[in-house]
Amino acid sequence: xxxAAAAAAAAxAAAAAAGCPATRxxxxxxxxxxxxxxxxxxxxxxxxxxxxxxxxxxxCTEMTGFTRLCASKDxxxxxxxxxxxxVFVNQLSTEVLAKYGHFxxxxxxxxxxxxxxxxxxxxxxTEEYVMIAETDHVFMKPLPNLASPTEAAAHSFGYMHASxxxxxxxxxxxxxxxxxxxxxxxxxxxxIYLPNLKKVAQRWLDYSYILRxxxxxxxxxxxxxxxxxxxxxxxxxxxxxxKIIRNxxxxxxxxxxxxxxxxxxxxxxxxxxGIEYKMTGQPQGYNTIGEWSMDKRHYGxxxxxxxxxxxxxxxxxPSSKWLHAAWFExxxxxxxxxxxxxxxxxxxxxxxxxxxGIQASALASxxxxxxxxxxxxxxxxxNENGALKTPWGVGKWGxxxxxxxxxxxxxxxxxxxxxxxxxxxxxxxxxxxxESFESNRxxxxxxxLGARVH
Numbered sequence: 122x123x124x125a126a127a128a129a130a131a132a133x134a135a136a137a138a139a140g141c142p143a144t145r146x147x148x149x150x151x152x153x154x155x156x157x158x159x160x161x162x163x164x165x166x167x168x169x170x171x172x173x174x175x176x177x178x179x180x181c182t183e184m185t186g187f188t189r190l191c192a193s194k195d196x197x198x199x200x201x202x203x204x205x206x207x208v209f210v211n212q213l214s215t216e217v218l219a220k221y222g223h224f225x226x227x228x229x230x231x232x233x234x235x236x237x238x239x240x241x242x243x244x245x246x247t248e249e250y251v252m253i254a255e256t257d258h259v260f261m262k263p264l265p266n267l268a269s270p271t272e273a274a275a276h277s278f279g280y281m282h283a284s285x286x287x288x289x290x291x292x293x294x295x296x297x298x299x300x301x302x303x304x305x306x307x308x309x310x311x312x313i314y315l316p317n318l319k320k321v322a323q324r325w326l327d328y329s330y331i332l333r334x335x336x337x338x339x340x341x342x343x344x345x346x347x348x349x350x351x352x353x354x355x356x357x358x359x360x361x362x363x364k365i366i367r368n369x370x371x372x373x374x375x376x377x378x379x380x381x382x383x384x385x386x387x388x389x390x391x392x393x394x395g396i397e398y399k400m401t402g403q404p405q406g407y408n409t410i411g412e413w414s415m416d417k418r419h420y421g422x423x424x425x426x427x428x429x430x431x432x433x434x435x436x437x438x439p440s441s442k443w444l445h446a447a448w449f450e451x452x453x454x455x456x457x458x459x460x461x462x463x464x465x466x467x468x469x470x471x472x473x474x475x476x477x478g479i480q481a482s483a484l485a486s487x488x489x490x491x492x493x494x495x496x497x498x499x500x501x502x503x504n505e506n507g508a509l510k511t512p513w514g515v516g517k518w519g520x521x522x523x524x525x526x527x528x529x530x531x532x533x534x535x536x537x538x539x540x541x542x543x544x545x546x547x548x549x550x551x552x553x554x555x556e557s558f559e560s561n562r563x564x565x566x567x568x569x570l571g572a573r574v575h
Contacts (some may be wrong), residue, residue, distance in 0.1 A: 132185055141181035146266040148250035148312055149186035151236075152205075153229045155212060156193030161201055162424040163256035163417060164189055165458075168205045169451035170260045178263035188245050190236045192228040204455065208242045210235040221333040226348045229308065230326035237319055251318050253309045257392050257417055258370070259447050261384040266312055267366055273313040273356075275306035275363035276370050280346060281353060290338045290350065294328040295358045302357040307349035310369055310389055317361045324355035371440070375404035375411070379440040390444055392417060402436020405470070413437075414469040415445060423463040423564040427452035429526045430465040462566035464546075467523050471541055473507020474519035482520050484536040487555045492574040495560070499574060509540055516542025528561060 136145065150171060154160040168187065175184040189205045192212035201207060210232045213225075221227055233253070236242045250266055267274035283291070283300035291300050308325065329351030332338045338347055356363065370389035373379050375396050384390070395418065397411030398404060405411035413434055419425070430449055433441045445466070452458050479485040493501040500512035509516035521537045525548040531537035538549045546563040549571070560569040 135180050139180035145181060145183060146250060146268075147183050147185040147248045148252050148266045148268075149188065149246045149248040150184065150252045150254050151233070151246075152187070152189045152254045152256065153232055153309070154189065154191055154256045155225065155228055156191050156197075156199035156201075156209070158423065159417075159421045160191075160256050161199065162420060164201065164205060165455050166448055166451040167254070167256055167258055167260075169455050170447060171254075174260040174263045182263060183266040184264060186246060186248055188242060190232050190242065192232040204457075206245070208236060208239060208245065210239070221330065222344070224333050224344075224348070226345075227326075227329055227333065229348065230322065230329050230351065233318070234322045234326050237322060246315065249315055250312055251315050252312045253318075255309050255391070258310065259390040259392065259444065260388065261390055261443075262388055264312075264388045267364065268312040268314060269364075270314045270317075271362070273311055273317060273361060273363045274366050274369075275304070275311045277305045277365045277367070278307055278346075278349070279305070280343065281305035281307060281349060283353075286341060290332065290341055291354055293335060293338065294324075294331050294351070294354045298354070298358055303353050304357070304363050304365070306353055306356075306363050306365070307346070308352035310391075311363070313361070317359075320359050321352070321355050321361050324358060325352045328352075328355050328358075373438070373440040375438065375441060377438055377440055379438050381439045383440055384443055390440070390447070392444055396433075396441045396444065398434055398437055398441070400434050402434040410470045412470050413466050415441070415448075415466050416469075419469055420463055421564075424459045424461045425452065426461050426463055426465050426526055427458045431467050433466075461564075462527060462561065463564050464526060468521070468525065468539075471517060471539060471546070472519060473517040475506065478520060479505075482536060484538065484551060484555075485520055488538070488551070493558070493571045494574060495571050496569045497572075501571065503538075509542055511542045513543045516540060521548055525561065525563075527566075 152164060152167060154164050171187060175182050178184060187206055189207040191207050191209050193199050193209050194212060196209045196211040198209055213228055213231055250268055282305045283303040285300060287300045291298050329348040332347040332351050342350060368387050370391045371387040372391045372393050374394045375398050395416030397409060398413040400412045432445050474485055479489055488503045491503055495501045498512050502510040503518055504510060507517050507519050509518045518538055518540045521531060521539050524531045528548060528550060530550045540547045540549055547560045549558045549560050551558045556573050558571045
């Protein structure tokens, strides 16, 4: 017997010994993702809380199997299989993705289609049901199997409601169908009877290709959800219906009016939105980075730091405090969480320094109007109002208001600057004579030296 089969047999025996009800319907959680740093750290937080809630549910839990289905280069392991049960498939090539606007989410249906061909995955799925989950899901309480052989269980998304104007999009994929057959659902979170997943998977991929490869759908539907529409149309086309679970997940931001017990009301926290606050505890605003900022997008190239992750300010809503605690618990409990040069929750809001700020800072006053080299390349200048001139375009600069992680030379009362350009953030520490600096790039810690030009 395989290890997975043996584990399943042991779980079945334990459930029988515990007197679990005959109506129990175990399901296998399939965590889809890619072999990137960005997906990797999220997957570790997700798996930590899945384990926590499965254990909390006791021996009769329906949260039984778990596999991370990872699309990676050449289908090679990425190292996280040491921490998370994983199966790897070959990710879509750059050439294929280029045809579809470099939309990496296409790897989700692709990995499901390819994974269902692999004995390594099929041997692991000993349950009759599968849950498709995402890396940015955090379980807040045990999730029972809410599906049946005739009806999957799905979350309702406000932007997935079909109307007559969507009919042309539907018929691109499914000529004999129409918008009235669609449900306002996506492929995740979904619990689905395994034979139904096998029935819908290939069409989900095919329809996603059609929707991303044709310019018309993006004129009617936001392009970033077209793969979700691919799933919705595919499910309707093969007759797979979904029960809408109203409290399946919650996606709160800083403005959400969540109660102190909100985590008892929903199963999953989906942190799709950044959570942005002023240090006073008031929301910073929409579509902006907060003085206190918790956003998964900050950590595309490096893990979030486990030891420098300040909690939300007083006055933040309960959901913001809960998510911060959930990340912090996972990062500080999971083994071998990598060291990182990334910032925590403070420092991401980079306001260009003002005239008053320059006047109040000895360092900023010294460098204002000076010219420098960057890695021996001339053309860097610290101009008024926080404007930064670089050989690679304009940027902005200011005073680092908090000591950057790992930079003891920036500890108060010493001062350091930040300089952002070319899509990257940097912290600059200067020599005592203000004739040179060392730049430390946020995230990967790359060091670059600069020298003043006279």
